[in-house]
Amino acid sequence: xxxxxxxxxxxxxxxxxxxxxxxxxxxxxxxxxxxxxxxxxxxxxxxxxxxxxxxxxxxxxxxxxxxxxxxxxxxxxxxxxxxxxxxxxxxxxxxxxxxxxxxxxxxxxxxxxxxxxxxxxxxxxxxxxxxxxxxxxxxxxxxxxxxxxxxxxxxxxxxxxxxxxxxxxxxxxxxxxxxxxxxxxxxxxxxxxxxxxxxxxxxxxxxxxxxxxxxxxxxxxxxxxxxxxxxxxxxxxxxxxxxxxxxxxxxxxx
Amino acid sequence: xxxxxxxxxxxxxxxxxxxxxxxxxxxxxxxxxxxxxxxxxxxxxxxxxxxxxxxxxxxxxxxxxxxxxxxxxxxxxxxxxxxxxxxxxxxxxxxxxx
Numbered sequence: 001x002x003x004x005x006x007x008x009x010x011x012x013x014x015x016x017x018x019x020x021x022x023x024x025x026x027x028x029x030x031x032x033x034x035x036x037x038x039x040x041x042x043x044x045x046x047x048x049x050x051x052x053x054x055x056x057x058x059x060x061x062x063x064x065x066x067x068x069x070x071x072x073x074x075x076x077x078x079x080x081x082x083x084x085x086x087x088x089x090x091x092x093x094x095x096x097x098x099x100x101x102x103x104x105x106x107x108x109x110x111x112x113x114x115x116x117x118x119x120x121x122x123x124x125x126x127x128x129x130x131x132x133x134x135x136x137x138x139x140x141x142x143x144x145x146x147x148x149x150x151x152x153x154x155x156x157x158x159x160x161x162x163x164x165x166x167x168x169x170x171x172x173x174x175x176x177x178x179x180x181x182x183x184x185x186x187x188x189x190x191x192x193x194x195x196x197x198x199x200x201x202x203x204x205x206x207x208x209x210x211x212x213x214x215x216x217x218x219x220x221x222x223x224x225x226x227x228x229x230x231x232x233x234x235x236x237x238x239x240x241x242x243x244x245x246x247x248x249x250x251x252x253x254x
Numbered sequence: 255x256x257x258x259x260x261x262x263x264x265x266x267x268x269x270x271x272x273x274x275x276x277x278x279x280x281x282x283x284x285x286x287x288x289x290x291x292x293x294x295x296x297x298x299x300x301x302x303x304x305x306x307x308x309x310x311x312x313x314x315x316x317x318x319x320x321x322x323x324x325x326x327x328x329x330x331x332x333x334x335x336x337x338x339x340x341x342x343x344x345x346x347x348x349x350x351x352x
Contacts, residue, residue, distance in 0.1 A: 004331060075303070176314055183317030238310040 081249035103232030137249035188228035301329030
């Protein structure tokens with residue numbers, strides 16, 4: 001039982017039972033997949049209830065969720081998309097609420113950190129990449145979009161090099177989005193684990209010292225846990241804001 | 255065993271230097287935001303919004319250093335039995351280090 005073993009048990013994904021195979025890839029039901037479905041179902045139910053129901057509980061929920069939605073629409077999307085805000089609002093709201101809820105769900109004991117799995121964040125980054133291409137091609141037309149990937153006013157012999165750099169830049173931005181979210185979530189868990197392991201490291205020397213360190217270590221781990229709640233919200237906001245920036249740059253590149 | 259120890263030192267130094275650069279960048283960004291808010295308090299809100307985005311992007315780079323450090327330490331741990339590697343690997347490492 002060492003640090004790595006505990007990390008591997010808590011952060012990596014574990015298959016529960018096999019479901020079906022797509023060619024050589026075995027799609028089995030795993031912890032992270034189940035938590036993702038639970039998060040999606042929970043969000044669908046809660047937001048539908050808050051939006052449609054007439055009860056007082058729903059009115060209270062509306063009071064909590066509506067400022068967040070208005071913030072995403074007016075502070076993130078409107079400065080970037082201006083008149084086209086309504087077109088992109090559903091995607092960005094889904095993205096923000098899914099990342100926020102999945103980040104918070106990773107902090108609940110006995111639940112799994114879904115956004116701490118790099119495949120999940122890679123899926124979100126691929127959604128961003130596809131959104132950039134399709135929004136750019138839809139708003140400008142495919143040929144104009146490809147022509148606008150290079151900024152205007154370049155000497156003709158620089159264009160192939162700048163084009164290659166810009167395309168690599170598009171990939172690099174999405175990869176950075178993926179790794180930023182993944183590493184923020186995993187780092188929060190690893191630091192909590194490291195502080196709690198201090199108790200056992202000191203207890204290996206003598207039980208009394210281990211007991212004495214316990215309140216301080218639990219206090220530190222609690223502080224990092226609260227910081228992780230803040231980081232969950234911040235990373236959801238950053239992911240949404242950066243995706244909006246990249247899609248906005250693809251839609252009107254000036 | 256010496257080269258495994260040097261490997262650990264190298265990984266830690268590399269991650270540390272990455273983080274120093276990141277911290278300096280974010281500190282400069284925050285200092286400019288504070289100074290701007292001190293000169294013009296009514297711009298404090300928009301300055302705060304503008305500060306968060308570069309801070310998060312630079313923090314992403316710092317966390318990239320953390321991810322690389324984890325991967326490197328995971329590979330190095332294969333040669334050390336107490337950290338989860340097999341004793342045969344430690345034998346091979348000790349033999350090659352002679």
